[in-house]
Amino acid sequence: GENVEQHPSTLSVQEGDSAVIKCTYSDSASNYFPWYKQELGKGPQLIIDIRSNVGEKKDQRIAVTLNKTAKHFSLHITETQPEDSAVYFCAASITGGSYIPTFGRGTSLIVHP
Amino acid sequence: DTGVSQNPRHKITKRGQNVTFRCDPISEHNRLYWYRQTLGQGPEFLTYFQNEAQLEKSRLLSDRFSAERPKGSFSTLEIQRTEQGDSAMYLCASSPDSNQPQHFGDGTRLSIL
Numbered sequence: 001g002e003n004v005e006q007h008p009s010t011l012s013v014q015e016g017d018s019a020v021i022k023c024t025y026s027d028s029a030s031n032y033f034p035w036y037k038q039e040l041g042k043g044p045q046l047i048i049d050i051r052s053n054v055g056e057k058k059d060q061r062i063a064v065t066l067n068k069t070a071k072h073f074s075l076h077i078t079e080t081q082p083e084d085s086a087v088y089f090c091a092a093s094i095t096g097g098s099y100i101p102t103f104g105r106g107t108s109l110i111v112h113p
Numbered sequence: 114d115t116g117v118s119q120n121p122r123h124k125i126t127k128r129g130q131n132v133t134f135r136c137d138p139i140s141e142h143n144r145l146y147w148y149r150q151t152l153g154q155g156p157e158f159l160t161y162f163q164n165e166a167q168l169e170k171s172r173l174l175s176d177r178f179s180a181e182r183p184k185g186s187f188s189t190l191e192i193q194r195t196e197q198g199d200s201a202m203y204l205c206a207s208s209p210d211s212n213q214p215q216h217f218g219d220g221t222r223l224s225i226l
Contacts, residue, residue, distance in 0.1 A: 034214055095211055098169050099144070099212070
């Protein structure tokens with residue numbers, strides 16, 4: 001089955017800096033890669049996703065890149081703000097069929113004001 | 114669109130008791146998923162429904178667990194004879210189909226005394 005590795009487990013940055021979280025996956029059939037943000041006491045919230053026919057996607061301060069050959073994808077947050085502090089999860093799945101994502105173990109992002 | 118709703122938000126019970134959680138998905142979302150999340154981990158798949166049909170169960174779903182979605186709308190997850198190891202956050206997610214993002218509720222946190 002699919003295996004998703006996520007690094008780092010903790011990331012501490014100063015407000016205004018950039019943050020990068022990296023994930024690798026094992027199943028070359030995976031074609032959909034969502035990123036979720038989870039705040040304390042809440043469920044994961046989808047913040048951006050990318051499909052395998054695209055190499056990069058941006059949404060304001062957030063961007064995701066995908067390298068299918070190397071089987072890795074990354075989340076980039078620019079101009080970080082204290083409200084970006086949360087746990088971020090990457091996931092990999094195959095659309096169609098059961099469409100069950102495999103999640104990474106999460107990155108705790110701390111943005112210091 | 115009111116989002117995925119889960120009740121109760123918190124449940125504390127004694128070992129050996131039965132508990133039931135409810136999930137109301139986003140309206141007209143055909144797919145409904147149950148996950149379990151423990152501290153420091155990403156969500157782990159338990160089971161999913163396509164309308165009222167339960168199509169797949171994880172090996173994590175022991176015979177003490179049962180899930181239903183009788184009319185293809187809300188779903189319930191029941192745990193019988195709870196054990197200490199059942200303590201976790203139980204998350205529900207829904208999606209329109211197998212190609213669209215899954216949206217999560219805020220979960221039910223179960224604590225076994």
